[in-house]
Amino acid sequence: MTSTPGATPPASSLDPAVAARLKRGADGLVPAIAQQYDTGEVLMLGWMDDEALHRTLTTGRCTYWSRSRQEYWVKGDTSGHVQHVKSVALDCDADTVLVKVDQTGAACHTGDRTCFDADALPLGK
Amino acid sequence: MTSTPGATPPASSLDPAVAARLKRGADGLVPAIAQQYDTGEVLMLGWMDDEALHRTLTTGRCTYWSRSRQEYWVKGDTSGHVQHVKSVALDCDADTVLVKVDQTGAACHTGDRTCFDADALPLGK
Numbered sequence: 001m002t003s004t005p006g007a008t009p010p011a012s013s014l015d016p017a018v019a020a021r022l023k024r025g026a027d028g029l030v031p032a033i034a035q036q037y038d039t040g041e042v043l044m045l046g047w048m049d050d051e052a053l054h055r056t057l058t059t060g061r062c063t064y065w066s067r068s069r070q071e072y073w074v075k076g077d078t079s080g081h082v083q084h085v086k087s088v089a090l091d092c093d094a095d096t097v098l099v100k101v102d103q104t105g106a107a108c109h110t111g112d113r114t115c116f117d118a119d120a121l122p123l124g125k
Numbered sequence: 126m127t128s129t130p131g132a133t134p135p136a137s138s139l140d141p142a143v144a145a146r147l148k149r150g151a152d153g154l155v156p157a158i159a160q161q162y163d164t165g166e167v168l169m170l171g172w173m174d175d176e177a178l179h180r181t182l183t184t185g186r187c188t189y190w191s192r193s194r195q196e197y198w199v200k201g202d203t204s205g206h207v208q209h210v211k212s213v214a215l216d217c218d219a220d221t222v223l224v225k226v227d228q229t230g231a232a233c234h235t236g237d238r239t240c241f242d243a244d245a246l247p248l249g250k
Contacts, residue, residue, distance in 0.1 A: 015250055031156045031221075033167055040165020042158055045221040057248055085248065091240040092233050096156075096170040098241040108217050115216040116223040123182055123210065125140055 012050035015057075019050055023095040029065060030095055032056075034075075034107065037086040037100035043107035044115040046075075048097055053088075060085050062101055081105040137175035140182075144175055148220040154190060155222055157181075159200075159232065162211040162225035168232035169240040171200075173222055178213075185210050187226055206230040 009019035010028060024030055029047040036043055046064035048056065052072060055063040059074075062083035066073045076082030083101035090097060108115040134144035135153060149155055154172040161168055171189035173181065177197060180188040184199075187208035191198045201207030208226035215222060233240040 018246060031170060033158055033170065035167055042160055042167060042223055045156060045158065045216065057246060058250065088246045088248065089241040090244040090246060091170065092235055092243060098167055110217050116214040118217060119215040121143060121182060121213045121215060123213065
């Protein structure tokens with residue numbers, strides 16, 4: 001599923017030193033977890049390609065790749081529910097991004113604070 | 126990338142009501158975020174198929190599907206660094222799982238508490 005380490009990264013403006021380490025899925029994307037920097041709330045999970053990660057690192061605003069719309073998506077551009085980037089980290093095998101953000105308003109399109117507020121699964125069944 | 130809603134779920138012991146809603150990637154998996162339930166630390170991201178989610182919901186121990194080894198993986202069985210499940214939620218479009226756990230020791234195979242401790246990316250470049 002993950003790309004071959006050392007494979008040529010896709011063309012983007014991402015720092016080549018980061019691009020060389022990033023392990024993308026077969027679709028060229030990595031999952032990106034957005035977490036509220038002070039409360040620790042997990043807000044949502046989006047997807048990034050190299051260019052979305054570059055824009056997230058350089059613009060101060062969280063940018064994702066929309067798998068359904070097949071386009072870049074600056075969180076909050078439509079809703080006003082902006083994510084200001086506080087820090088960005090890769091995980092130990094460089095196939096997941098954790099972005100700590102300051103979330104304006106609701107992270108979820110439903111109006112909930114996080115995308116995980118509404119659908120708790122029962123344990124034990 | 127995501128499966129067709131309403132497509133026949135893969136055979137597993139997962140509650141059919143949950144399986145019918147779950148939106149899997151092309152590889153049949155969903156990303157699963159493990160978060161320390163009391164501190165809010167994001168510990169790691171793993172992958173689950175229906176059966177791994179079922180086992181996570183019913184055994185009290187976080188179970189993932191290892192993409193590299195192509196096998197189920199009960200976190201802590203080898204390392205002792207067990208994840209006791211406190212709660213499980215799907216996100217708003219049912220393509221991501223958030224598991225709140227009580228993590229014994231280090232979540233990361235490197236010995237770090239979380240998989241995101243060692244590789245902060247510089248902002249602005």
